[in-house]
Amino acid sequence: MAAVQDGPMELDAEKEAKPEILSDGTSNLSGNTASGTLSSSPLTAAPAGGAPKMEDQQTLIAVLQFLKRNKLSESVEILRREAGLGEHQEGSQATDGSGGGKGDGDGGDANSLLSRVSITSAAAPQSMPVKSDCIINIFRCDLPFMFMLSEDQPDVSVVLSAYSQQGDPPLYQVYYSGLKNFIESVLDCHRAELSQLFYPLFVHMYLELVYNNHETEAKAFFDKFSGDQECYYQDDLHILCGLTKKEHLKGNEVLLDFRTSRFVLHISRDSYQLLKRHLQERHNNQIWNIIQEHLYIDIFDGMPRSKSQIDSMSGSLAGEAKREVNKAKVFYGLLKEPEIEVPLDDEDDEAENEEGKPKKKKTKKDSLGSKSKKQDPNAPQQNRIPLPELKDSDKLDKIMYMKESTKRIRLGPENLPSICFYTFLNAFQGLTAVDFTDDSSLLAGGFADSTVRVWSVTPKKLRKVKSAGELNVIEKESDDVLERIMDEKTASESKILHGHSGPVYGVSFSPDRNYLLSSSEDGTVRLWSLQTFTCLVGYKGHNYPVWDTHFSPFGYYFVSGGHDRVARLWATDHYQPLRIFAGHLADVTCTRFHPNSNYVATGSTDRTVRLWDVLNANCVRILTGHKGPIHSLAFSPNGKFLASGSTDGRVLLWDIGHGLMIGELKGHTDTIYALKFSRDGEILASGSMDNTVRLWDSMKAFDEVETDDFTATTGHIHLPDNSQELLLGMYHSKSTPVTHLHFTRRNLLLAAGAYNSQ
C-alpha cells in the first residue's frame, strides 16, 4: 500500500518516508517489509514511465480495489469522486489487467501487487506513511478510524502528536476570522452549512495552540471567538476554557473524545466545493489541514440544508452521525407472541357477565391472532437471540396480562389517563431511581444512602421465604405449598435491601417479579431476590459508577451503562458481561432494552443516543440532535419509535427503522428523567425535574411524519414545530420532581418522585 502511494513520487520522498515509518514505532518490522515491497515493486521501478497518466489511473484502481476489499467504502467513494473515475472504468480496467496480461506490462503485476499490499497493510495498518494530495487525504480519513478499532483507549501521545505540526500562532486568529468573513459573505443557503465548521475548527485550533504552549495566544483566541459558538456547545466550552496548559491535555476525557473521534459534518457538495475553492485560493493550509485531519465531512448531493435543519441534528459532542452508520437494517418488529391457550377455568371469573364473554374472545383473537399468524416483516428471527423458556408462572402472568389488556382504557387526545402520584416522603433529596413492576404491584426505590427499598403497592404484603430448616418440614405435595413456604412473620409493606456501598442510580425489576437489579456508584450491579430479599449476585465489570441498568423484557439478560463509557450486556447467570457496547464518547447515562430484546438503546453525556445490536454488539444507529446529556429513553410498544429526553428539557422522537429524528417536543424547563409510552402507544408521558408531568399526542407526532417521504437520499427532514399542538396536558406537582413514570396494564399512569421540602 505504501508502495502504491509512493509510486509517483521521487526517490527522496521515499527516503523521507522511511524515518516516519520508523518513528511510528508501532511495528518496525512491517514498516520495513512495506518499504521492501516498495523497492521491489515494478511500479516504482518505472520512473516516470511513458504514460504517467495511465499509471496514475492504474494506481488508483489498485488502491480502490484494496479499499473495497477492506470494506472502506466511504474512502472508495471519495477517492473515486476525487479522481473522477467511473465505476465502469474501474471494472474494465481490472478485467483488462487480470485477464489480458497485456500492453503496458503493468497490468499483470497489478494483481500481484495488490495481494502483497493487502498482506502488508493487514499486518500493519498503522504503518501507513501519510503524505501528499487527495489520496493521502482519504487515507488520513481512515487512519484514526483504524486506531480506534485497534485500541479502545488510544495513547494520548499518539493522539496529540497530530497537533505537533503548527503554524504561526498569532496567525490563528487571522485564519479563523478570515474563514469567518468568508463564510459570512457567502450565499445564505451555504452559510448555514459552512457555519457548522466554526465550532470544530475553533476547538481544534485552540487545542493546537494549547498543545504547542502558546498559552496567551490560546487565551486570546478563545476570548475572541468563544462567543461566536452555538449556545448548545456552552458546556464543552466551559471545559475547554479551563484547559490552558499542555499538561492539562493529558488525561482530559473531553479532549480525548475530541481527538479520537472525528467531528462529523454533513455538507452539501456545493457548499463543500465553495469552501475548498476558498481555502485553496487563500492557501489557508492551517485550516485545510485541520479539516483534513480532524473533521469528517460527509458530502451529500442535493440542496444545502437550512439553519433549522442543521440545528435540529447538531449538538452532539462529535458532530452528526455519519450517514452510512445508520444504514444497517434494524429489525424493530416485535417477536411473535407465544401461543398460550387460555385455560377454561377463567370463565368462572367472567361467568356473571354473559355479554362480556364473546366480546372478550373476539378481541383476543384479533390482537393475538393477527400477531401470531402474520409474522412482522420487520421482526427479527424468533431465535436470533436465544431467549429463556417460558415457565408456567410466566404463562400465568401472560394470561393475566391478556385479561387485563381487554379491560384497558383506550387513550387518546380526548381520553387522557388518570395520573396517580406516589410521593416519597422524608427522602431528603436521596431518591435517585424508581421502578415499577409491569403489573404495578411492586415499587422499588434506589437511594443515595446506598439502600434499595421495595414497597408493595397492593394490599398484599411482602413476605420472605422461610429458612431452609423450616422449609424441610413443609409437606411438598400439598396444593398450597407456594403459600406455605412464605414466612408470615416477615410480612411487611416494605423491605430494605442493604448491600451497595454508594448511591444507587438505577433499579429494574425482572419481568417475572422474582428479581430486582440495582446499579450503584460503587461500580457494581446487584441482583436481588424478591423471594428472600437478599442479594444473589454482584456483577463487577464497570469499575466506575454504573448509572443505569435495565432488564430485558424477557428476563435473563440485562444491560448496564456507566461512567466508563461502555454499556455491557449481562445474563443473570454469568458473572462476566456477554457483550460490551463501546463507542460512546462520554458516560452512558441510560440504557433501555428494545421490546423485542434484540437491541439496546443507550443515551449518553456525549449527547447521542445509540442503538446496539445485541447479537454482535455492533452499533446500528447513532442519533444526534440533543443539546444536553440524555437522561431518559423509552421505546414505543410497537418497537418502531424511540423517545429520548435530556437535560435541555426537550424530548426527541426517533424512527428506528430509518434512523431519523421525527419529532421534537419542547416544553419542559428542566431535565427529563422519565419517559413512558402508554400501553398502546397513543400517549407519551414525560416527567421532569421541573415538577411537571406532560402528556403528548404521540400518535399524531408519528402520523404526521410517516406521510413524508423517508426514501429521500438526503434523509433531511423538516421538523414541524408543533409541540404546543401535541401537548395534551400538563400537570404540576407542588414540589415533587418526577423520577419515574409507568402505565399500568389498564393505562392508568403512575408517577413517582420524592417530595422536596426545600
Place this chain on the structure above:
Amino acid sequence: MAEERRQKLCSVILPTESMKAMAESVGVGSLQEESCLALSEEVSYRIKEIAQDALKFMHHGKRRKLTTGDIDHALKLKNVEPLYGFQSQEFIPFRFASGGGRELHFYEEKEVDLSDIINTPLPRVPLDVSLKVPKEQQKTDSTEPLKAVKPGQEEEGSIQTKGQGANSAEVKGKEKMRMKPRSTHELSVEQQLYYKEITEACVGSCEAKRAEALQSIATDPGLYQMLPRFSTFISEGVRVNVVQNNLALLIYLMRMVKALMDNPTLYLEKYLHELIPAVVTCIVSKQLCLRPDVDNHWALRDFAARLMAQSCKTFSTTTNNIQSRITKTFTKSLLDDKTQWTTRYGCIAGLAELGHDVIKTLIIPRLSVEGARIKAVMDGPVVSNIDKIGADHVQSLLLKHCACVVAKTRPLPDMVDQYKADYGYLGTMLCSHVVKARAQAAFQAQTVNRTTLTITQPRPTLSMSQSGLSASSGSRTPSIIKVPSSLTLMSTRPGTPTQPSPPATKYIVMATSAGAASTQQVITLSSSQSGSSVTSTVPSTPTSLQPLVKLESGTTGAVSGPRPLQKYIVVSLPSSSSSLENKGSGVIPSSTSPISMESAVKLERSESPAANTQSPH
C-alpha cells in the same frame, strides 16, 4: 449569540495569595512567585475538573443542589482520597479576613471537645422514608376496570400514608396533581386570639365592643386566613340560633356577614355555600324569635334580604346563577298557599330587594292575590293576633316596594277606582302611596336629584347594621365619605317607643380644599323620635324623616358653599360620655345642617357617582 455569556467563560484562577497561605499552613515558608502562579493554575484547573465531575453526580442523584457527597464521589473517580468530615451548618461556611495587606477566605475549624460530643444527647432520628399513595390505588388489582377520568375530574380520594408517620409539613405535599385540596391554614397564636376576641365581641353583650369588632372585620386587610372559620362560625351560629329562636344572636351574625362583605380584601365567593343558606334562613324562617307578636323580627328579615340582594349583585355569575336560584326559591314559597305570613314576608322582601325588575315581574302581578289574602285576615273573623300582625307587615311591605315601581311604570292619572280594579284590595292604599311617591320624586327632581341622606332614629341593634349596609355600598367603590357605623340611613320602620334614644354621635367633617387650609367641623348627629310618622311613613320622605343634626362648630358657611374640589371625610367618634347622650336627645334640628350634610354628599357624588348608591327606598 450568547454575547452575554462571554464574560462567564473567561477562566478564573485562584489568587496566588491563597497558594501562599496554603503553603504556609503546611509549613512551606517561602514560595516563589512563579511557583505560586504555576500552582494556582494547576489547582484551579483540577478544582474545575472535579467540580465538573461532581455535577455529573448531582444530575444522576436527581438533585438541583451540589452536595459535599458529590465532590467526594468525584474525587473518588480521580482516585483521590475524599475529604473526611466536611460538614457545615451554613451554605457557605467561609469566613473572610484581611490584615497585613492580605485578604483571605478561610474555613473556620473549631476545636471540638470529644467529651462534649459524647455527652450530648443523641439527635432525634430522622423520619424514615415513606411512600404516600392515594388510597384508591390500593385496589388496582380488583377486577372492575379503572375508570378513565380526565385529570380534572378525579375525585379527591382519601390519602393514606404508608410506612411511618410523616410529619405534617411534609404530608402537605400534593397528591393529585391538579386537585388542590381546600386547605384550612394553621392560624398563628395572634390570629387565634384575634379570632376569639372578635367572635366573642360580635355575639357578646357590649354594643361598643361589637361595633369595634365589626369595624375591624370590615376593614382589616389580613383576615383571609380566618375567613373559613368565620364562615363556619356564622353558618353554625345561624343553624343553632334559629332553632332556639334567638333573635338577637341572629342579628349579630347577620351583621358579621355584612361586615365580611364590606371588607374589600376578602372575597367571599368560596364561602357562599355556607353563608347564603344562613342568610336565606334569616329571611324566610317561620319563626325567628320567641315572641313573634312582640319582637321585631321583620327588621332582621329586611336586613338579611338586603344582604342577599347584595351578594347576588356581587357574586352572581352565569355559572353559579345565584340570583336566579334565589329568585326561584323565593317565588316558589311565595306561590305556595300554605306559606305562613312570616315566610311570605321574607320572600317578598327578598324579591323586592333584588330590584325593580323583579318587583315588576314577580310581585306586582301577585298584588291582587296577596291583597285578597290580606283582606281575608284583616276583615275576616277574629284570628290570631300573630296572623294579623303578619298580614299587616306584608301589606305595608308590598305597598312600600310596589309604590315606587308603580309610580314609575304607570301612566299618570292615579284613579283610585282604576287601582282597585287592577290591584284589588290593596289598590286604594297603593294609589295613595303612588301619589306620595310621585310627589316625592317631583320634589327630588326639584332639589337637583340630590341623594337624600336621611337620618332617622336608629334602633339600637338593627339600625346599626343598616348603617353598615349603607357604608358598604360606599366602600365597594373607593369613597371618600365613609359613613360610620352609627350614622344610620333609613330605618324602614320607626322604632318602638320603648327603645331608649341612642347616644348622639359626633362626626368630624374634614373638609380639604385645594389651596385652602383644611377646616374641621364637628357635627353631632342625633335623632329623636318623630312620633307622628309611625305606619304611614313613606321612607325617605323628607318631611317625616328629618335628621336632627347639630353643628357644633360655627363655620357652616364654609361647608355649605358649593365647592366642587372639596373632600369631606366624616369620622365618627363613638359617644362615650353620657352628657352628649343627654344633649343629643333634646336637640332641635337646625335648618341649615341637613343642607350642609347634603351638600357634602352631593359634592362627594360629583366626584365619584357610584360612591353613594343608597337610593331612596
